[in-house]
Amino acid sequence: MLWYLVKRIIWMAGTLWVVFTLTWFLMRAVPGGPFDAEKKIPEEIRRNIEARYKLDQPLHVQYLDNLAHVIRLDFGPSFKLLDYPVNRVIAEGFPVSASLGVFAMIFALTLGLTAGVASAIGRRTAYDYGFMALATVGVAVPNFVLASLAIVLFVFYLGWFPAAGWGTLRQIALPAICLGAPFAGYIARLTRTGMLEVLGQDYIRTAYAKGLRHRRVIVRHALRGAILPVVSYLGPAVAAILTGSIVIERIFALPGLGIHFIEAATQRDYTLAMGMVLVYTFLLFVMNTLVDLSYGLIDPRVKLK
Amino acid sequence: MHHPVRRLFPYFVVLAGIASLAWAVTFGTLPPADFSFNNGDEVKTVDPAKAEGSPEHRILESLYEGLLRQMPAASELDSDGLMPMTPQQGVAEFPPEISEDGKTYTFRIRPEARWSNGRPMTADDFVWSWRRTLHPETASQYAYQLYYLEGAQQYNEGVLEVGDRVEIESGERKFDLQPFPRGTMQYGVLQNIIKPPQPEGMDETDWKRTWIYQVDVKPELEGAVQWDAAGALGFFSKARAAQYDDDFDAGSLQVVRQVLPHFESEVGAQAKDDQTLVVTLKNPTPYFIHLAAFYPLYPVCRECIEEHGEEWSRPENLVTNGPYVLQMRRIRDRIRMIKNAYYWDADNVKLEVIDAMPVKSETTALNMYLKGQLDWIITVPNTIMPMLRERPDFRPAPALITYFYRLNVAKPPLDNVLVRRALNAAMNKQEIVERVTRAGQLPARGIVPPGIAGYTGAETGEFNIKEARRLLAEAGYPGGRGLPTIEILYNTSEGHRAIAEVIQQQWKQNLGINVELRNLEWGVYLDTVTNTQFQVARAGWIADYPDPNTFLDMWLTGGPQNNTNWSNAEYDNLIHQAAAEGDPERRMQILQDAERILMDELPIIPIYFYVTTNMVKPHVRGFSPNVQDNHPLHIMSIQKD
Numbered sequence: 001m002l003w004y005l006v007k008r009i010i011w012m013a014g015t016l017w018v019v020f021t022l023t024w025f026l027m028r029a030v031p032g033g034p035f036d037a038e039k040k041i042p043e044e045i046r047r048n049i050e051a052r053y054k055l056d057q058p059l060h061v062q063y064l065d066n067l068a069h070v071i072r073l074d075f076g077p078s079f080k081l082l083d084y085p086v087n088r089v090i091a092e093g094f095p096v097s098a099s100l101g102v103f104a105m106i107f108a109l110t111l112g113l114t115a116g117v118a119s120a121i122g123r124r125t126a127y128d129y130g131f132m133a134l135a136t137v138g139v140a141v142p143n144f145v146l147a148s149l150a151i152v153l154f155v156f157y158l159g160w161f162p163a164a165g166w167g168t169l170r171q172i173a174l175p176a177i178c179l180g181a182p183f184a185g186y187i188a189r190l191t192r193t194g195m196l197e198v199l200g201q202d203y204i205r206t207a208y209a210k211g212l213r214h215r216r217v218i219v220r221h222a223l224r225g226a227i228l229p230v231v232s233y234l235g236p237a238v239a240a241i242l243t244g245s246i247v248i249e250r251i252f253a254l255p256g257l258g259i260h261f262i263e264a265a266t267q268r269d270y271t272l273a274m275g276m277v278l279v280y281t282f283l284l285f286v287m288n289t290l291v292d293l294s295y296g297l298i299d300p301r302v303k304l305k
Numbered sequence: 306m307h308h309p310v311r312r313l314f315p316y317f318v319v320l321a322g323i324a325s326l327a328w329a330v331t332f333g334t335l336p337p338a339d340f341s342f343n344n345g346d347e348v349k350t351v352d353p354a355k356a357e358g359s360p361e362h363r364i365l366e367s368l369y370e371g372l373l374r375q376m377p378a379a380s381e382l383d384s385d386g387l388m389p390m391t392p393q394q395g396v397a398e399f400p401p402e403i404s405e406d407g408k409t410y411t412f413r414i415r416p417e418a419r420w421s422n423g424r425p426m427t428a429d430d431f432v433w434s435w436r437r438t439l440h441p442e443t444a445s446q447y448a449y450q451l452y453y454l455e456g457a458q459q460y461n462e463g464v465l466e467v468g469d470r471v472e473i474e475s476g477e478r479k480f481d482l483q484p485f486p487r488g489t490m491q492y493g494v495l496q497n498i499i500k501p502p503q504p505e506g507m508d509e510t511d512w513k514r515t516w517i518y519q520v521d522v523k524p525e526l527e528g529a530v531q532w533d534a535a536g537a538l539g540f541f542s543k544a545r546a547a548q549y550d551d552d553f554d555a556g557s558l559q560v561v562r563q564v565l566p567h568f569e570s571e572v573g574a575q576a577k578d579d580q581t582l583v584v585t586l587k588n589p590t591p592y593f594i595h596l597a598a599f600y601p602l603y604p605v606c607r608e609c610i611e612e613h614g615e616e617w618s619r620p621e622n623l624v625t626n627g628p629y630v631l632q633m634r635r636i637r638d639r640i641r642m643i644k645n646a647y648y649w650d651a652d653n654v655k656l657e658v659i660d661a662m663p664v665k666s667e668t669t670a671l672n673m674y675l676k677g678q679l680d681w682i683i684t685v686p687n688t689i690m691p692m693l694r695e696r697p698d699f700r701p702a703p704a705l706i707t708y709f710y711r712l713n714v715a716k717p718p719l720d721n722v723l724v725r726r727a728l729n730a731a732m733n734k735q736e737i738v739e740r741v742t743r744a745g746q747l748p749a750r751g752i753v754p755p756g757i758a759g760y761t762g763a764e765t766g767e768f769n770i771k772e773a774r775r776l777l778a779e780a781g782y783p784g785g786r787g788l789p790t791i792e793i794l795y796n797t798s799e800g801h802r803a804i805a806e807v808i809q810q811q812w813k814q815n816l817g818i819n820v821e822l823r824n825l826e827w828g829v830y831l832d833t834v835t836n837t838q839f840q841v842a843r844a845g846w847i848a849d850y851p852d853p854n855t856f857l858d859m860w861l862t863g864g865p866q867n868n869t870n871w872s873n874a875e876y877d878n879l880i881h882q883a884a885a886e887g888d889p890e891r892r893m894q895i896l897q898d899a900e901r902i903l904m905d906e907l908p909i910i911p912i913y914f915y916v917t918t919n920m921v922k923p924h925v926r927g928f929s930p931n932v933q934d935n936h937p938l939h940i941m942s943i944q945k946d
Contacts, residue, residue, distance in 0.1 A: 017914070021895075032828030035446075036835070039872045045444060045446065045448060048442060048443075049446070050445075051445040071729075080349060082352065083618040093637065102328070102329040103326075105330060106322055106326060109322075133320075156676075158676075163672035163674050164664070167332070182329050230403065250665060250666050253664045253666070253669050255636060255638035259637060259665075266826060267828070297311050297314040
């Protein structure tokens with residue numbers, strides 16, 4: 001297993017380098033630079049600004065210089081948020097996205113697993129149809145529609161929550177639910193399918209035949225096998241949720257990371273965009289590795305090599 | 306895999322879930338602010354030398370104070386429901402003493418003015434701050450706002466002439482990326498510039514770096530340069546050119562960081578004493594008092610920058626001189642400002658704690674406003690404009706902002722002035738403001754918005770389909786026959802698209818022209834407009850200062866904002882003439898003549914003048930609509946009854 005981890009880390013380093021290189025050259029290839037503005041600046045001053053960010057140097061020098069800094073985990077100064085180095089932008093935004101993500105994920109898991117198991121057990125009952133219809137709606141309805149409806153209902157009609165902003169638990173509730181809803185729906189469907197498959201298998205029949213109680217069979221034996229697809233799905237889902245959701249952050253005015261993805265790209269903030277892409281790649285890799293590791297723990301049949 | 310590990314795993318996962326939940330609920334909750342408003346976007350910086358844009362303006366105006374400050378000039382709104390705003394005393398007394406030729410301004414720094422660290426302000430604070438803004442390596446995008454000062458542009462661009470006093474910087478700096486505090490300084494008089502032949506393929510700016518400056522270096526005595534003393538000959542260059550290796554051995558040619566005009570001698574900003582600042586302008590500039598109140602000219606705290614370097618603008622380090630100081634900043638969350646106890650008028654500053662929220666979505670901001678989380682929002686969603694216009698807390702005001710289309714006069718058929726006039730005459734601007742924008746915008750027939758004291762704009766032809774058809778026929782395209790398809794370019798946005806679609810319809814219906822729409826994302830759009838690779842392109846312009854010049858001098862031949870390929874010698878001449886004119890009335894007349902040429906030639910088609918769409922809670926006092934959309938926070942208060 002140690003060897004497995006070492007191998008993963010080497011892979012990750014390679015992947016990050018490829019992502020870095022691709023992103024770097026793609027960003028430079030897009031027309032428009034970080035210092036284009038409607039109110040134009042004299043050529044001399046533009047030169048000075050570019051010199052300050054070393055944009056005046058040949059591309060390969062810039063590339064190597066950037067790479068050397070990124071290897072030392074220094075993403076450099078943001079081109080657009082002048083008072084902030086990229087590292088601090090991420091350090092301020094990540095905890096917000098992460099804490100929202102934790103709520104959203106716990107909500108999605110609790111609801112999704114419960115609904116999935118309940119549907120599978122009560123197959124073709126009202127529960128099943130009800131939950132699965134809800135799950136389909138949860139997956140199909142886009143975030144912003146759900147958020148708008150939730151705001152109309154919970155903020156304006158019932159008045160339970162503030163409209164937007166960050167800083168209190170009450171402010172987290174709505175965005176967390178809206179963010180978690182599609183994940184909950186997806187998890188519910190995955191769980192149900194997994195459970196149905198597992199429930200028909202011999203070892204479950206054996207467990208019943210041994211005289212084990214219904215609940216014990218479901219929780220101890222069936223769920224273990226059924227949950228694997230959910231776990232695989234969780235890896236990328238958690239990485240996506242931790243780096244923030246652009247739509248939810250915008251609608252609820254949350255200071256998370258998501259918005260920087262778009263803003264940095266459209267404003268040609270090279271360093272910030274790079275920082276965001278690399279953080280996301282890193283998280284995706286870590287989550288997938290954790291998922292792979294947990295397979296071995298959940299399912300006795302899986303061996304890591 | 307050990308069996309116990311596997312058995313414990315589910316419990317471990319649940320435990321991890323609970324732990325992360327426990328972590329997620331432990332975030333510091335801030336006490337509520339007295340007053341919260343939507344600032345519209347995250348500010349780029351709190352450094353006046355590098356800021357640009359309205360969100361920055363609102364923050365900087367509260368944190369800092371310039372020589373003068375834009376303040377309400379009356380106790381009541383005028384008959385249009387507007388508050389006249391004029392520059393009034395800030396750090397300096399008002400009015401400054403202005404010389405007869407209008408070129409020398411003497412500002413008296415008020416003894417009560419202090420920095421938030423308690424130090425009294427001096428005239429040198431401004432000289433130092435402006436020098437920092439103008440220093441080429443500060444790379445300020447708004448440095449040109451100081452170009453009105455004698456010698457400022459030369460300092461900013463490092464332009465030298467033989468006989469100039471120069472300052473030469475070399476050696477190590479305390480902070481490598483920041484020009485202040487500086488490295489080793491030498492001073493002298495420039496005797497000659499030796500220019501090596503420009504190598505093939507090397508661009509101008511790189512080549513200039515290899516120029517060699519021959520300087521008579523003057524000695525210093527107790528920190529003062531002895532300009533009259535005998536000097537020593539020295540050779541300096543910013544980059545060594547290979548072909549001079551034979552002429553200069555290693556010692557005699559010094560490679561230095563900067564060779565600039567000597568600021569104190571060559572630039573029109575002098576501290577006569579601690580309390581007296583003398584500003585010398587290139588031209589009489591009647592609107593300089595507005596610029597003296599504009600944020601690029603705000604002072605920054607020297608000791609703060611020299612001590613903290615790049616970190617000086619962090620809330621824990623920042624020292625400012627305005628009614629508020631920066632207490633806390635979390636990106637995309639808020640900027641929290643608290644009252645500055647050292648502000649000279651602190652007794653009259655009512656709001657103790659202010660939150661500026663960078664909410665980008667207009668709908669979200671409106672929700673927060675309606676739920677009482679915000680006291681003031683700066684824009685409202687267009688879609689429900691008619692509904693909001695009924696409300697008493699909706700406070701629209703005309704603004705010094707123009708929405709217009711640039712026409713590329715180098716591209717046929719737009720090179721024909723008759724076609725341009727036909728396009729203008731076939732555009733029903735009234736329909737656009739009534740059906741699309743809907744906030745009470747005014748259809749525009751000139752580039753300069755109304756509301757600038759002493760100025761009446763020149764107007765282009767009005768909406769007239771018959772006339773438009775006649776013009777087009779005269780141009781050789783009767784009924785639009787033979788006219789190639791025209792493309793309207795705009796940066797991706799719902800609003801711009803809606804307007805472009807209406808214009809597309811109007812031109813098609815009224816003139817029989819085929820019009821195509823093309824939208825580009827902002828960065829690419831700017832690039833395309835700069836390189837004039839368009840036929841018709843959407844644009845907007847916000848006044849930098851309340852004077853027609855800000856809308857007119859951008860159309861000078863080859864001006865960086867021109868981007869239409871339009872050039873008119875008479876127009877250029879009038880703009881230059883206006884800049885040198887001392888008599889305000891005559892000056893306005895000259896500017897009006899210039900605008901008339903522009904509106905005859907129509908390298909641009911004005912579409913409408915903006916209105917600002919503020920919504921302010923009724924319990925807020927001290928908010929008054931004005932054409933500059935300038936709302937000082939320190940005179941606002943809250944009265945809840």
